Amino acid sequence: MTAPERPPVGSGFSTLLYKELLRFWKVSAQTVMAPVLTALLYLLIFSHVLESHVKVYADVGYAAFLAPGLVMMSMLQNAFANSSSSLIQSKVTGNLVFVLLPPISHVEFFGAYVIAAIVRGLCVGAGVMAVTLVFAWPPLRAPVWIAVFALLGCAFMASIGMFAGILADKFDHIAAFQNFFILPATFLSGVFYSIHSLPPFWQKVSHFNPFFFMIDGFRYGFFGQSDVSPWLSLAVVGASFAVTALALLVMLERGYKLRH
């Protein structure tokens, strides 16, 4: 007697997603609380020092202006951190093999890592938002834009994080990417200022920074005002996500660096 062939069974997607969620939730002190605390420190220091010096929009105090940018910056950094650290950890420890052996498709693989990273981003974002309310209540002029940019921004950064996690061979590579690319780009994106306060040259440079559009569009949802049209921001962020997602799906399907 030989064992019968296994019929095709259900999908592994929900389990992979659940595992990725549990992975950060089990250590939420580091993955959610710590970034909220960091944002709180920024808010305390910058709003205290700059409140009386910086006026971006006529009817908006500096702390209120700063809050949405900080929320978005925290979400983006943590969405990136989640997918990149999960992948590099699994690669370095070798346990990625457990998700490479089952019949999980490249689309399911992509979806699980990206959605888990978005959820972490949103958890951090909600936490940062909650603490900023202690300082100032920003208005909510166009909440749909808030949701759209939060989701799309996190999805984009989750994909970038997957890229980094797949390409990197060790933790140092991820740290370097974070320090030399993500951090400068988020700081130079207008979290702490309006780019209209920059010299014309640097205003131009900002327009090549996708983070600028993510933060500007997100902030539009609160104040109903922004440096550029939210539609332009949506187009830029949407296109950026679409390009990275497509490139990633091709990489995953070919097994680039993962099934080498």
Next chain:
Amino acid sequence: MPAIEVRQLSKRYGALVALDGVDLSVEGGEFFGLLGPNGAGKTTLISVIAGLTRADAGRVCVMGHDVVSDYRLARSNLGVVPQELVFDPFFTVRETLRFQSGYFGLHRNDAWIDEILANLGLEDKANANMRSLSGGMKRRVLVAQALVHRPPVIVLDEPTAGVDVELRQTLWKFVARLNRDGHTIVLTTHYLEEAEALCGRIAMLKAGRVVALAPTADLLKHHASAYLRLKVAGALPAEVLALSPRESAGTYRFRLAGFDQVESILAPVRTRGLHIEDLAIESPDLEDVFVQIMEGAAA
């Protein structure tokens, strides 16, 4: 339909040829041994079968399903115990097994998971974190993970390397039972006596090539020169050692071209008046065959 079919499989890593036109097929229900020295390409071959590595040329089917184009069915039918002792430090043993089961689309599988835990002596550890387990226990969990989806084809890559005798016994009993229940087993091991005892058929791999592929009994029969086992008090004479016998714990094993040769080995021992502690004529074991084939393949 073979359980595993490998056709003209080649794989290079840069200039290094890891697999060089490998052809073999494993029938359903077989207990198949994959032997070869370190670096022969055993793990690479298993990786291609499992879809963990893409080959440069050739194809592999598991239960008739191509591992690249029809990977969902191929992988559903395959359970692999990796050579490296890997684990996810975030989770307990039970969580690890539930996740592995879920990845295969089996979301309510606790009865079977409990059965595997019991068979591998892991019940006490079900709620222990993976980090806290000894190497041997981690190895058991790896085996359990390969079985959660009840695959008809099971591949074990050196599952007994560096594990204690007790686990080896437990493991072989369990694997032999799975084989009796109809599972196809493919095994790589460094312990040739294990392969001899368990495997019905054996492929020997060297430098990415299959250098022997036959039923274990045939391998033993065809390389059928006899062996002389000899142990003397003190050192063997140099002219006898020049025949380069295999040695273990002071006992030497000479391959005999014919029975006449016994006399030429014993004569120098006698003339020096050495006391013979142990002497026997034996048929070849798998290690003899292995050594012989590997030497032959080098030429």
